[in-house]
């Protein structure tokens with residue numbers, strides 16, 4: 001499978017495989033990776049992963065596992081056995097859950113990257129208070145990122161607004177996968193902690209997850225090319 005140096009991950013949030021393939025067949029696996037999330041996976045299952053691999057794309061399986069250690073380690077192992085490039089869990093599942101998952105991949109010699117969601121990019125400081133979190137999003141993300149790093153994972157999902165802080169406390173190599181990416185002209189929708197692609201890369205994000213700004217654009221390929229141009233990536 002050809003690997004790509006592009007930081008771009010296109011979120012295939014579609015209700016069926018057919019429209020996802022329509023987009024993917026216009027994309028180039030040397031220019032981006034793709035993300036399969038809860039909606040597409042629940043409707044169409046593991047064949048979605050195989051369809052992307054057949055087309056040469058590396059896959060981020062975004063199912064955000066959050067359960068007891070034994071269950072999550074088994075789910076992470078199952079994802080890795082399907083050959084995905086990256087899989088995620090919720091850092092709120094705690095140290096033992098994350099350690100068990102990372103250890104399972106190591107024992108099996110599986111190279112799938114394992115990352116943890118810190119604070120969802122749709123959440124605000126007020127919403128964190130509602131669920132009993134003391135402190136703002138930035139300090140909660142930092143706390144969970146350090147826990148994730150100490151549990152032996154490869155990185156986190158966070159908003160780009162936290163990338164600069166995490167670069168300082170967790171280093172350049174620790175993956176900072178950032179959704180909530182919005183070109184200046186795009187609507188935020190349900191996202192709250194958003195940033196433009198250029199600002200996110202400058203802040204230290206290692207990967208940008210981009211969904212509706214491309215998939216819902218009048219011409220997705222024009223929208224993607226514009227993002228690549230803004231980042232100085234060869235189109």
Ligand SMILES: O=C(O)c1cc(=O)[nH]c(=O)n1[C@@H]1O[C@H](COP(=O)(O)O)[C@@H](O)[C@H]1O
Pocket residue numbers: 011013037062064088117119120121122157158179180181191209210211212213
């Ligand atoms: O883990 C994720 O990918 C994720 C974490 C997070 O905190 N926020 C977030 O938006 N995501 C995902 O990233 C994608 C963002 O999509 P857009 O808002 O359309 O760009 C969706 O597929 C979300 O499920």
